[in-house]
Amino acid sequence: MPKKLWEGKMTKIQAVFIDRDGTIGGTGHFIHPRDFHLYEGAQEAINRLKQAGLKVYAFTNQHRISRGEATIEQFKEQFEQFGFDDAFICPHGDADDCTCKKPKPCMLFEASQKYGLELNRCIVIGDVGSTDMLAANAVGAIKVLVRTGWGESSLTTYRHNWKEVEPDYIAEHIRDAASWITDK
Template identity: 35%
Template structure:
């Protein structure tokens, strides 16, 4: 079977507007904090048209930490599920759980690669934190950081201003 290329997306800070608490980017905890970034639906459609699988890989420990209820999380997730992703992988664990899926570990990317026959060396992970860049490196794919005030110091293969610029970068590397 021919292997396919994929774009892996982080959720908070890429697909969903991050909420800054004490200067750190976090997930929304309340419905009035939840906002999907502009043009995400169209950008995902465009990336799909380049032939890439679109896979969300997200750490979501905040239910376990008691910051929001499963009910509130599912309300937000219902909007995420309306976006044109080919698959969604979620790690609900906390650091104390020491699971294999929580980024910066590459577990979710490797699981997706197995399920979808993904060519990781020619795939990309778009994120906003060190965990995303490190998970990409550990999985053997290229990392793209969407620049924000809180990630200026981080290392990655590419840096872009916004999700649309990431799309242009991918398009230029493909065509």
């Protein structure tokens, strides 16, 4: 986002939604919560956002839950350990006709209703343009794409899948994203 549009908005930002796989750790593919490790500096980035007075919510598709490979409770416990204020998780598989799987914005709407958020005063950080950025765009949230996980290929190989949307900021990693948000 151009600096002139961002100035003065930090005090108005209510929350940050952060994708899991490829954004705060892992490879972009499913990793069971017991085997998942944060990227270097990811915990500090989450803490930095919270210290800035922002609510931090997990925002993730986890279709392996529908296969019985993990539970929502295991993911929620992990997010709680990382310091997230809440977690919004789509557990459905590709064949399920759900309303919550990104790029659909229903998890964002659920959070908005639960916490009284104005989604145009929220930020979404993720590594996949065709899910994270499209969901953020659908609700008018500020869009931050990280280059980790699927981020680099979202910007190149798969850019055609979300060509109508521009991220407000492209971050090298979650630490860079948190700095961009809190240094404004």
